[in-house]
Amino acid sequence: MTTMTTPTAPIEISRQERLQLWTELLELQHRYVSALDNNRLEEWPGFFVEEGRYEIIPKENFDAGFPAPIMYCRNAGMLRDRVLSLRNANIYEDHVYRHGTSGLVITAIKDGVVHTQSSYVVVITGAAGESSVYQAGTYLDEVVQHQGEWRYRSKRVVYDTSRVATLLATPI
Structure with a gap:
């Protein structure tokens, strides 16, 4: 079994710079999940650079080295x-997500790319008002500066949950 870490490289910044960077990346993550949790899906692509990659992959595939995500952009x-498809074409049960995130760690800084890892839990509330844990897992992110703001170059959502309980419509 492999471990869930991003590449490591020496982080050549001061403690104060590291804390400032961590705060900025935590704020990016909080804005990201706030947009998803509050149905502001049109904001979602703006968290990524134009060539940004997004994928959701089961942990068992990730651990085995199988590049088989269930969602890939x-x-x-x-x-x-x-987002257009979610708003206009897809049919799925109305629901609300609430994300809990923790453990944001900067694992590497290399060639202008900051690698981070953090944990997430998503609680889903359906149209009937019943809530349950929908998914839990790890975010493996590559973050870069773009026009003076931090953006995701890559966001890998590696979920621990053994199966997706309902149609995976909304991004995690």
Whole structure:
């Protein structure tokens, strides 16, 4: 079994710079989950650079080295198409997500790319008002500066949950 870490590289910044960077990346993550939790899906692609990658992959596939995500978008155009599809074409039960995130760690800084790892839990509340844990897992992110703001170059959502209980419609 492999461990769930991103590449490590020496982090050549001061403690104060590291704390400032961590705070900025935590704020990015909080804005990201707030947009999803509050049904502001049109904001979702804006958290990524234009060639940003987004994927959701089961932990068992990740651990085995199988590149078989259940959702894959390789650029912001695909992210925008995903939102349009959710708003206009897909049929799924109305629901609300609430994310809990923790343990954001900077694992590497290399060539202008900051690698982070954190944990998440998503609680889903359906149209009937019943809540349950929908998914739990790890975010493996690559973050870069773009026009003076932090954006995701890559967001890998590696879920621990053995199966997805309902249609995976909304991004995690």
